Amino acid sequence: MKITLCFASLPPEPWVEGLQKAFPQAGVFAWAPGAPLADHAIVWAPPQQFIDEQNGLKTLFNIGAGVDALLQLRLPPSLKVVRLDDAGMSVQMAEYVCHAVIRHFREFDAYDVDTQSGKWSYRKPRIRADFSVGVMGLGVLGERVAKALQVFEFPVLGYSRSPKDLPGIRSFSGAQGLADFLQSTRVLVNLMPLTSETENMLNHSTLSQLQRGGYVINVARGKHLVEEDLITLIDNGHLAGATLDVFRTEPLPADNPIWAHPKITVTPHTSARTLREESIAQIVGKIKALQRGEPINGVVDPQRGY
Numbered sequence: 001m002k003i004t005l006c007f008a009s010l011p012p013e014p015w016v017e018g019l020q021k022a023f024p025q026a027g028v029f030a031w032a033p034g035a036p037l038a039d040h041a042i043v044w045a046p047p048q049q050f051i052d053e054q055n056g057l058k059t060l061f062n063i064g065a066g067v068d069a070l071l072q073l074r075l076p077p078s079l080k081v082v083r084l085d086d087a088g089m090s091v092q093m094a095e096y097v098c099h100a101v102i103r104h105f106r107e108f109d110a111y112d113v114d115t116q117s118g119k120w121s122y123r124k125p126r127i128r129a130d131f132s133v134g135v136m137g138l139g140v141l142g143e144r145v146a147k148a149l150q151v152f153e154f155p156v157l158g159y160s161r162s163p164k165d166l167p168g169i170r171s172f173s174g175a176q177g178l179a180d181f182l183q184s185t186r187v188l189v190n191l192m193p194l195t196s197e198t199e200n201m202l203n204h205s206t207l208s209q210l211q212r213g214g215y216v217i218n219v220a221r222g223k224h225l226v227e228e229d230l231i232t233l234i235d236n237g238h239l240a241g242a243t244l245d246v247f248r249t250e251p252l253p254a255d256n257p258i259w260a261h262p263k264i265t266v267t268p269h270t271s272a273r274t275l276r277e278e279s280i281a282q283i284v285g286k287i288k289a290l291q292r293g294e295p296i297n298g299v300v301d302p303q304r305g306y
């Protein structure tokens with residue numbers, strides 16, 4: 001068995017070492033043009049040349065949860081694309097989103113401003129029942145986030161492509177479901193995959209249906225959100241603000257007005273990082289399952305786009 005690795009912006013050496021340890025008999029190597037053909041590839045944002053040259057691959061393992069960039073390439077229809085499912089990401093995402101929701105709900109930014117100027121002042125406690133949190137995308141990450149938010153007793157809603165039945169979470173799906181979901185949501189958390197259906201889905205029409213004083217947390221992909229529409233709705237007072245981890249262009253360009261917006265918190269696509277040890281363990285487990293002829297989780301459906 002041969003395994004090749006091709007990462008756009010990550011040193012492959014520790015990954016090669018980890019995989020070689022798990023499969024001592026296999027040939028494990030970082031890809032370069034003209035490299036031998038492999039059976040399995042482990043990739044992040046590979047060039048088209050990699051796909052064209054590696055025409056003996058059975059499986060393409062993506063070292064992230066989202067496969068939107070990979071599906072932009074011309075891939076042979078027989079190639080199985082497999083994404084990371086969780087591998088240590090869901091707990092990070094739960095931490096990030098709960099932090100952002102609580103920071104907004106408890107007005108910690110405003111307290112920071114006060115205390116930095118030596119001011120000891122109280123704000124009126126807000127009513128938790130008024131801060132319903134709607135999680136768009138109830139997959140591996142969204143479900144974990146929704147459950148984490150329930151611990152803090154926020155009313156939690158969910159929206160997904162297919163109907164869900166999760167204890168204590170009011171769940172919606174479909175077109176009418178979307179309107180009901182948005183109108184019942186105060187804090188919106190986006191955890192959908194980027195597909196032709198979900199691109200630009202957070203726009204003036206959808207965001208203006210959120211409850212007045214709404215708040216947006218985008219931790220999925222920048223292209224879900226029409227940034228100008230978000231800014232308009234914050235500036236006209238319909239929305240209270242946003243926490244954004246992902247952007248249409250990354251790194252966020254220096255002249256993007258989001259940087260300086262006082263009601264938008266920016267983080268550099270870091271809400272749930274790929275963890276090397278956990279990811280290698282998951283991929284090794286999946287290769288072994290495939291060798292035994294068993295089914296694996298995380299196989300991408302190219303028609304659905306996730």
Ligand code: NAP
Binds near residue numbers: 066067192197219
């Ligand atoms: P997942 O398990 O595939 O879950 C996707 C969820 O979105 C599912 O519930 C799915 O519905 C729903 N969905 C898909 N298309 C939809 C549509 N048109 N309308 C409504 N709901 C739709 O994915 P995941 O592992 O939770 O990851 C979600 C996304 O998070 C990734 O695709 C990636 O873009 C992003 N992500 C970001 C970071 C970061 O650091 N910022 C890290 C990891 C992942 P069904 O349940 O009905 O299929």
Ligand code: GLV
Binds near residue numbers: 063065066067272274
């Ligand atoms: C990160 O954004 C991922 O998709 O894993």
